[in-house]
Amino acid sequence: MEVIVNVAMSADGKLATPEREQIRISGPEDFDRVDAIRAEVDAVAVGVGTVLADDPSLTVDDPDRIDERRACGESAQPTRVVVDSRLRTPTDAQVLDDAADTVVFASAAAPADRIAAFEQRGATVIVRGDSRVDLPAAVDALGDRGVDAMLIEGGGELLASVFATGLADRVSTFVGPLLLGGREAPTLADGPGFDRPFPELALDGIDRLDDGVVLYWSVLKT
Numbered sequence: 001m002e003v004i005v006n007v008a009m010s011a012d013g014k015l016a017t018p019e020r021e022q023i024r025i026s027g028p029e030d031f032d033r034v035d036a037i038r039a040e041v042d043a044v045a046v047g048v049g050t051v052l053a054d055d056p057s058l059t060v061d062d063p064d065r066i067d068e069r070r071a072c073g074e075s076a077q078p079t080r081v082v083v084d085s086r087l088r089t090p091t092d093a094q095v096l097d098d099a100a101d102t103v104v105f106a107s108a109a110a111p112a113d114r115i116a117a118f119e120q121r122g123a124t125v126i127v128r129g130d131s132r133v134d135l136p137a138a139v140d141a142l143g144d145r146g147v148d149a150m151l152i153e154g155g156g157e158l159l160a161s162v163f164a165t166g167l168a169d170r171v172s173t174f175v176g177p178l179l180l181g182g183r184e185a186p187t188l189a190d191g192p193g194f195d196r197p198f199p200e201l202a203l204d205g206i207d208r209l210d211d212g213v214v215l216y217w218s219v220l221k222t
């Protein structure tokens, strides 16, 4: 399984405000770049914190890219994936609409009535892990469902676990022309901090886009 991470961050490395307010960091060129990555992968994932803060759609927007997926015999949209230990995703969230298939990973701590409510909305709920979602097991479960490549878009707590478990292969970071500030603001890797050795990256390329830059990284496997 290839795991790609993408985020937009301010020049001081923040993904949003300390209050989790979504701020436009990039612009149309970068949104189009991300739409192209979504169109290339089999699944697009976020943590429940991102669903609660942003209510993202996680779909491909460009009709030509959707047609191209269909022409290749793929589903029109990649599968949407939410990592949500206790199933806190609101049942009217966009990720549970009928625009694409959705898989929600929960832990054994998720209430049974929430599982039923999600399944009623058409989502597939898969339990992996005791109190928190076991990410390597979740990625294996996606592989069993035919997912060969996935994009993980955030937020900071989920991505910290993705890096800590060595799941990420490639990272792209758009760095935009503003400062968001705040020690409680989410970053590319929040959580408790990493055990040594720290995850290491190799810089593969740089592009100027909108009013910022995109940095392309590979994650070194030790």
Ligand SMILES: NC(=O)C1=CN([C@@H]2O[C@H](COP(=O)(O)OP(=O)(O)OC[C@H]3O[C@@H](n4cnc5c(N)ncnc54)[C@H](O)[C@@H]3O)[C@@H](O)[C@H]2O)C=CC1
Residues within 6 Å of the ligand: 006, 007, 008, 009, 014, 015, 016, 017, 019, 020, 021, 022, 025, 046, 047, 048, 049, 050, 051, 053, 054, 083, 084, 085, 086, 132, 133, 134, 135, 153, 154, 155, 156, 157, 158, 159, 161, 162, 186, 190
């Ligand atoms: N600028 C950007 O590109 C993006 C920004 N964001 C921002 O990130 C913020 C949300 O980030 P966070 O609050 O950190 O939430 P998050 O989206 O990282 O979700 C974290 C939650 O996932 C669940 N989870 C279950 N198993 C887990 C595991 N093994 N490891 C980690 N989490 C696990 C937990 O309930 C945890 O609270 C929002 O403000 C959003 O706007 C999110 C995506 C992209």
Ligand SMILES: Nc1nc(O)c(N)c(N[C@@H]2O[C@H](COP(=O)(O)O)[C@@H](O)[C@H]2O)n1
Residues within 6 Å of the ligand: 008, 015, 016, 022, 023, 024, 025, 026, 027, 030, 031, 050, 054, 055, 056, 057, 058, 059, 153
């Ligand atoms: N805050 C912010 N600024 C940008 O410039 C971004 N590109 C993002 N990206 C994240 O992508 C999600 C949007 O998803 P949909 O287009 O609704 O599918 C959302 O979670 C943003 O946090 N964010």
